Amino acid sequence: MVYINGNSIDVAAITLKDYLLKNGYSISKIVVEINNKIISKANYENVILSFGDVVEIVSFVGGG
Structure with missing residues (x-):
């Protein structure tokens, strides 16, 4: 299991x-x-998701 958000x-x-x-x-x-x-974005292709990883993905949203 990997925990994503x-x-x-x-x-x-x-x-x-x-x-x-x-x-x-x-x-x-x-x-x-x-x-x-x-x-780093440059490392996204080198990082392998592993059992127990806790991942947070934050999106940027424009607006005002």
Whole structure:
């Protein structure tokens, strides 16, 4: 299990980038934190989601 934004999700070995793209996230408009560490966008394709990871995905929304 991986915990993403408070929800437990069963994912097989998948990179962070693949997970984000598969789930419709716009990489240019988000910030990802895994286990209390912000992940650089340049590393999304190198990070493999692992059992027990706690992931927070924050989207930027414009408006006023």
